[in-house]
Every structure is written in structure tokens, then in C-alpha cells.
Amino acid sequence: MKRLIFLMMALLMTINLFAEELPKTANIKCGPWVVGVTENEMTIVWTSTSRCMGWVEVAPDDGTSFYAEERPRYYEDLMGRHVVSQVHHVRLTNLKPGTVYRYRLFQQCIDDRGHSPIPLGRVTASDVYSRKPFAVCTLDKSKEEISFTMINDIHGRDSIMNAHTKDVRANNPDFVVFNGDMVSFMGSIDDIEKGFMTRASKNFSPDYPLVYVRGNHESRGPGYGEFLNLFPTSTGTPSYVFKHGPAAFLVLDCGEDKPDSDIEYGGTAAYDAYREQMAAWLKQAIESEEFKTAPVKIALMHIPFEKEAGWWGNNELKRLLLPLLNEAGIDVMLSGHNHAYSFRKAGSMNGNEFPILVNSNNDRVEVKVNKSEIRMNVIDATGKLLHEHVIKVE
Numbered sequence: 001m002k003r004l005i006f007l008m009m010a011l012l013m014t015i016n017l018f019a020e021e022l023p024k025t026a027n028i029k030c031g032p033w034v035v036g037v038t039e040n041e042m043t044i045v046w047t048s049t050s051r052c053m054g055w056v057e058v059a060p061d062d063g064t065s066f067y068a069e070e071r072p073r074y075y076e077d078l079m080g081r082h083v084v085s086q087v088h089h090v091r092l093t094n095l096k097p098g099t100v101y102r103y104r105l106f107q108q109c110i111d112d113r114g115h116s117p118i119p120l121g122r123v124t125a126s127d128v129y130s131r132k133p134f135a136v137c138t139l140d141k142s143k144e145e146i147s148f149t150m151i152n153d154i155h156g157r158d159s160i161m162n163a164h165t166k167d168v169r170a171n172n173p174d175f176v177v178f179n180g181d182m183v184s185f186m187g188s189i190d191d192i193e194k195g196f197m198t199r200a201s202k203n204f205s206p207d208y209p210l211v212y213v214r215g216n217h218e219s220r221g222p223g224y225g226e227f228l229n230l231f232p233t234s235t236g237t238p239s240y241v242f243k244h245g246p247a248a249f250l251v252l253d254c255g256e257d258k259p260d261s262d263i264e265y266g267g268t269a270a271y272d273a274y275r276e277q278m279a280a281w282l283k284q285a286i287e288s289e290e291f292k293t294a295p296v297k298i299a300l301m302h303i304p305f306e307k308e309a310g311w312w313g314n315n316e317l318k319r320l321l322l323p324l325l326n327e328a329g330i331d332v333m334l335s336g337h338n339h340a341y342s343f344r345k346a347g348s349m350n351g352n353e354f355p356i357l358v359n360s361n362n363d364r365v366e367v368k369v370n371k372s373e374i375r376m377n378v379i380d381a382t383g384k385l386l387h388e389h390v391i392k393v394e
């Protein structure tokens with residue numbers, strides 16, 4: 001009898017599941033943004049209003065209409081299937097260095113609850129008729145001078161986010177860096193969208209590569225794992241190396257700031273082991289021929305090195321990473337975290353052989369790099385130049 005009741009309940013649940021009507025069309029909810037950009041590849045990421053299959057069509061920036069011919073399609077594939085999801089990451093490959101590519105996003109809702117997936121409703125696409133298509137340029141190691149803009153510690157403040165990104169298109173840097181703590185808490189994807197990515201999407205992110213350095217606040221909350229879902233990297237961790245123009249960049253994760261056993265982490269923290277793994281990775285990354293031969297070397301890490309022993313996380317980063325960064329011949333490190341500007345000369349932090357620029361939570365840093373110098377301008381939310389630094393590269 002019990003078995004019969006169980007079977008009837010299972011049947012009713014199945015009928016109910018299939019009776020539920022799925023949305024028939026999906027639109028862009030947030031994005032797109034472009035991460036993991038190299039000379040030959042990039043990943044386009046966006047979220048949709050409902051679960052759907054997403055794909056990207058790509059066209060060269062040759063002045064032709066997007067409708068001039070059928071454009072190649074790129075999908076996100078997993079184990080032989082196009083992915084159906086609300087978060088899309090489509091990797092474009094076989095691109096040329098320093099080349100602008102136009103692209104268009106497509107979405108098709110699919111009912112994949114049964115054995116045979118069924119396309120639903122109509123296909124939606126980003127507009128390439130009444131507005132210019134999205135367009136982004138690949139990186140280029142042969143470029144003589146490069147530029148980027150860095151903001152950090154936005155903590156979800158839209159007015160500051162807008163003030164520093166509204167002119168990205170006018171200033172036209174090669175890429176934009178988020179140096180951590182863009183939100184205070186990673187509850188869900190919604191927090192990331194509302195906190196800064198909706199604004200980023202309006203102001204620049206469809207058209208400029210994004211480099212996102214994880215801060216300590218991005219590791220807080222049940223949605224912390226969404227970081228790599230929304231901002232995937234080539235290494236599968238937030239730490240990686242990329243090259244552009246004369247510079248090699250080290251993007252370094254930092255972990256949390258207190259001891260793993262702190263009451264604040266409720267027994268979930270394992271940052272000691274994680275930082276050790278990161279140091280092992282860094283040791284090998286700085287030994288690569290590609291990194292060693294770059295004329296300019298820049299490290300990006302949210303938490304800066306301090307002069308005196310302080311909080312556990314800072315101390316451990318200094319113990320594990322600073323000797324390796326010295327050995328790597330870093331020319332400058334860019335950080336945030338402290339919510340106050342400081343410029344720390346080489347040698348001023350008990351052991352740093354390179355300067356560290358710590359940007360405040362209210363300003364941005366605009367950087368230009370060629371093979372002989374790094375120019376860094378710290379600019380406030382009104383556009384006023386606050387500090388200017390030039391580092392000569394030997």
C-alpha cells in the first residue's frame with residue numbers, strides 16, 4: 001500500500017512538473033562583459049531573464065552591415081551539448097591580435113525536461129540595427145603603449161561606480177581593472193548585478209576587456225562561488241597571468257584577512273592551504289619564459305603589503321608572496337582594500353623591492369605603460385587629478 005501511495009505521489013509530482021509553463025522567450029538580464037581576453041581568445045559572459053541556450057555571432061569590424069552575410073556562431077558546449085542556463089560564457093577562439101571584433105548575442109528558450117529538448121517561443125538577439133553592435137579588441141603583445149583604468153572597493157555604491165566608468169568609452173583604455181571588493185557581500189548573482197555589473201554593462205563592459213582581481217569581500221556569502229561562474233579565468237582560479245603590449249600582468253587572489261579559525265568564518269575557511277597553493281602556482285608562473293621576457297611586470301592584488309605585522313591574512317600574503325614578487329622583478333603593484341590612498345616606495349614596507357600604489361575606495365587610477373615607463377594618474381570622482389606617479393623601467 002505504502003509503495004502504491006509513493007508511486008502515485010511520484011506520478012503526480014511528475015505531471016505537475018511538466019504542467020508548469022516555462023518562459024518562452026529570454027532577454028539579456030545583465031551584461032555582456034568580456035573576460036579572459038588574450039591575443040587569440042575571449043569569453044563573452046551575460047545573464048538572461050530565463051533559462052535558455054545562448055550563442056554569439058561574430059563579425060569583423062570591416063564596416064559591413066552585420067546583416068551582410070551569415071556570421072559564424074559560437075556556443076558554450078559541455079560534454080557535447082550546447083548549455084541551457086541563465087548564465088552564459090561563450091569562448092571565442094581563433095582571433096587575431098589587436099583586432100576589433102563585433103558580436104551579437106542570441107537566446108533561445110528550450111524545454112529540456114524530457115528526453116527530447118523542445119525549442120520554445122522566438123529567438124531574441126542583441127540589437128545591431130538601431131545601435132552599433134558590441135565590439136571589443138583583442139590584446140596585442142606588439143603594441144608599444146597600452147592603457148588601463150582601475151577601480152576598487154566600490155562596495156556596491158552605484159554613484160561612485162558610475163562616476164568612474166561613465167567616460168570609459170570616451171577615454172578608450174585597452175581594458176578595465178576591478179581590484180576587489182566591488183560588493184560587500186556575495187549573496188547571489190543578483191547582488192553582483194545590482195551592485196556593479198548592471199552599471200558596468202551600461203557604461204563599458206560589452207566593449208572593453210575586464211580584468212577582475214578578487215577582493216576579500218568577494219569571498220563572503222553563499223554566492224562566493226559565482227565569482228568564477230561569472231568571471232571565468234584560464235586557470236580555474238582567480239589568479240592568472242596575461243600579457244599586453246610590453247607588460248606581463250600577475251592577477252593575484254588574496255583570500256581572507258583573519259585567521260581561518262576566526263569566529264566570523266564559522267569553520268568554513270581554508271585560506272592557509274589556499275595561499276600555499278597560490279604561492280606554488282606563482283613560483284612556477286614567474287619562471288615561465290613568456291613572463292620573464294616581458295620588459296614590464298605589473299602585479300595586481302587587492303590587499304597590499306604592510307610595513308609592520310598586522311592582520312593574519314596580510315602577514316601570510318607577505319610571507320608567501322612578497323619574496324616571489326621580488327624575485328620576479330615586479331615594477332609596480334596596484335592594490336586597494338585600505339579605503340585610503342598611499343604610495344609605498346620600494347623598500348618602505350620592510351622588504352618590498354618595488355613600489356605599491358594603493359588606490360582609495362573613491363578614486364580611480366588611469367595607467368599608461370610603455371617599455372620604459374609606467375605612468376599612473378589618480379583621479380577623483382569629479383575628474384580632478386589628485387596624484388601623478390611615473391615609474392621608470394630599467
Ligand SMILES: [Fe+2]
Nearest residue numbers: 181215216337
Ligand atoms: Fe578589502
